[in-house]
Amino acid sequence: MITRHWWVLKKNTYTILFISWVLIITVLSLFSFSEVDLDTGKLNIPYADKITHFIFYLVFGILGCFFVRERTKGQAELTKTSWFMLVGAIVYGIFIEALQYTMTTDRMAEFGDVLANTFGAFVGIGLVRWYFSKKRPLKWKF
Template sequence: MLSLFSFSSMDLDTGSLNIPYADKITHFIFYLTFAFVGCLSLRERTTGNLGLRKTLIIVLFFAILYGILIEVLQYTITTDRMAEWGDVLANTLGAFAGIGLIRWVFSKKNPLKWKF
């Protein structure tokens, strides 16, 4: 819901700090977190029985689909929000990074096991 709300009408003082591509960085970090926490959540719900590979595919699919859906909704139902292909790209790259992080955490080099 917050993805469809405009904060530009609020009088927020951002000061003199100007970070280039800050919104793309935010999208990337949000979807990295989305994918990472989504995998852990699905692991907990299935007690690890779903399998790492299948979980990664499901979470990646839904993260990318959700990112595209939000951009489409911003384009169609809001008047003060803009849909951008750059946001979709940042979302997708962030989701892949989250999946990569999960794969690293549960790799053979690390002591964490996927299945309980």
């Protein structure tokens, strides 16, 4: 019984990771931090929020590509998957910014966040494309 459950988890690893990552981004993007004391001390990192957006969507792009690869068993072409995930990341990022604007009182939508999201997804997807390039031994298709 445990072996069967382990196999299901192993077979769906990237699906679980990608969906979990999307939920984490959603919750953190819509959570109000005004009531939480986040004492950062004297550490002041310029553009820390943009760096965070970049990293979140870099991981989104990577996990998203592996998610599509896992769900299609490698049958979806890497180029199509890349475009699909890039457009998906951009649309999702804009959607989250729109939700921040309409559903939260202390969060605001920013065009700079959309740019950071897009650039992060672009770099993440680029890393996946590089990883599965012809010079790499790992093949996109199973």
